Amino acid sequence: MTQILQRYFDAFNAGDTDAMLDCLSEDVRHHVNEGQVRTGKALFAEFNAHMTRCYKERLTDMVLFEAEGGRRMAAEFVVNGTYLATDEGLPEAKGQTYRLPAGSFFDVDEDGLICRVTTYYNLADWVAQVSA
Template sequence: MSRDVIEQYFTAFNAGDTDTMLSLVSDDVEHHVNQGEVRCGRVAFAEFCSHMGVSYREELRDMVIFASGDGSRAAAEFVVHGEYLQTDPGLPEARGQRYVLSAGSFFALRDGKITRVTTYYNLQDWIAQVSV
């Protein structure tokens, strides 16, 4: 079951379907952002998704999903193919730069909902790609 939830989550991500993503996370979801503060709750997660939709256009490819036997944990490895659309504060200026970046996410699940999302990628590699 956890594998199905994660597949639905990433299918929704690639489709830009934030409503479906939000339906898959718990009310108390913890979102651990790469090199950022933890966002707690569905409202904070929704705000993050909204911001990402304005600043970036991304498609996750070469997805491999792993899930624990008891359904409480899952992980995914993928390649992000993106375009930097609007400048994020503290980051290089956006000019529609394209980037390709290896990344991974880790999940905790409870009662069929995602309760934690932790995503990792190499921020310095991304900065180098969009700074060219």
């Protein structure tokens, strides 16, 4: 069942938002590390457009987990990134690179689509890296 996660993360690494959206239910709930929960594919796509403008990221060292029954999943990975454009409320972007451990948690609906994405990382670690 983790194939849906593999497709999702392959699309992320390819910078292919449309392919990521294909993995999501229409009413996906997107819980970001800092900020409000976004509901629906349109808001997910809007978030991705913002992230693509500000950051170039590739995920490595991926480990996927599946809970019994395949409806809950998780991923642990390392975010390898470049800070491209200043994100509001964060340090100024100057092309800084960063390497950050992170994790995501997922719910999968009865159709096999991702209906919840929750991502966590250490924002203070990221700020320290791009401020150095």
